Amino acid sequence: MILSTKGRYGLKAMFELGLQYGNGPIPLKIIAERQNIPENYLEQLIAILRKAGLVKSVRGAQGGYLMQRSPEEVTVGQVLLALEGPMAPAECVADPEAPKCKLASGCVTRGVWEKINNSIHNVIDTMTLQNMIEDQVSSIEKE
Amino acid sequence: MILSTKGRYGLKAMFELGLQYGNGPIPLKIIAERQNIPENYLEQLIAILRKAGLVKSVRGAQGGYLMQRSPEEVTVGQVLLALEGPMAPAECVADPEAPKCKLASGCVTRGVWEKINNSIHNVIDTMTLQNMIEDQVSSIEKE
DNA sequence: TAAATATCCGACTAAATTTGTCCGATGACT
């Protein structure tokens, strides 16, 4: 079930933007180098994040990207939602509007999907980019 | 991130086999009808489950499939692992043998993937097919 | 003003995965 590179690269890129928060724009090239992501591909991913309102851009020389909101206000879940779609095991638990399974016997797997969905969202909707940054700092201190 | 039909169909099929446990083999056709799964496709999926040691088969007339072990002994995680591969957000937390991310800065997302991985496995590795069956029974009683 | 920097936009593509379908062979029961 491994996530695609969209989500994996994208979260790394958002982490770099979070580190830089408050210090003006950072160009894509730097992010791509630091996180070892193909620059041209990252360009597509950051466009998605921009359209999702998580990132804003400054064009031209000395330009680059910045977080739209502060790292405390952005959760891992918001980033993954933009890039991977709903982080749910099945449509029926991803979207409250989703059509109910139309089996006469009732859906026998829905309970499982709900439990998985809740456990995932319990993590990704509470963890912010700020938390990621703090975790990183404290893990470096330990060395 | 929605799971593929492999996992979704496969778990429904295993549920049917669990219901039938102890009563001899049940043909694929019946399972496909009850759970509204294309029979020819389910044939492929059940072959995977058979090779994973979760299901055994009886050929010929009055044949069909049965669970290899009892529903108490089979977890949702085992079924999903066979059909979807590791239920982890990233390779590095799916497999302890996986090569470490080789970034000088260290992997900044690993902590997130570990938390997600743990929360998923906390659900799928403790929930058995027997649990699913019991949940289904009690939800029917409520009506 | 020209050059350099950097985003923006869309087109393109190879490869893999998904979601099946189909068919013939094999084995077992009646």
Next chain:
DNA sequence: AGTCATCGGACAAATTTAGTCGGATATTTA
């Protein structure tokens, strides 16, 4: 012998993944 049912492999359309590339646009700097 006939029927039921699994077994195995081939085939394929559609989608997704994981990029690559080129040119247009905007901004700063020299």
